[in-house]
Amino acid sequence: MGFKEHVIRVVKQIPQGKVTTYGTVATLAGMPRGGRLVGGILHFCTESNDLPWQRIINREGFISTKCLEHPKQAQKALLASEGIEVSDDFTVDLNKYGWFGEKI
DNA sequence: AAGGTGACTAACA
């Protein structure tokens, strides 16, 4: 089992209507500086494992997706469908919607 | 098979 499984497990624990950061997921998965891996893993395994990739954003609350296959607008729509307000700049208020895994 | 890249973060200068 690699880091991937840990990340998947953590991501699946994110409550609906909340968002978290790559750093948080990496930390909960046991790698404080594995943020990059989180992004990479989500990029490859998001649909294979049915992960809510839209709930993961960078530490600034900004949607970092630069892949055309995972467009920001799609992520924004998904977040909006969960009741999360996303700014026109694709930014989410972490102080309001941020989740830091206190319930794990 | 080996090397490079990646949706990031934190620590150091």
Next chain:
DNA sequence: ATGTTAGCCACCT
């Protein structure tokens, strides 16, 4: 205070 460097592991070429 800001700018730069280092680090993480899995997937792709």
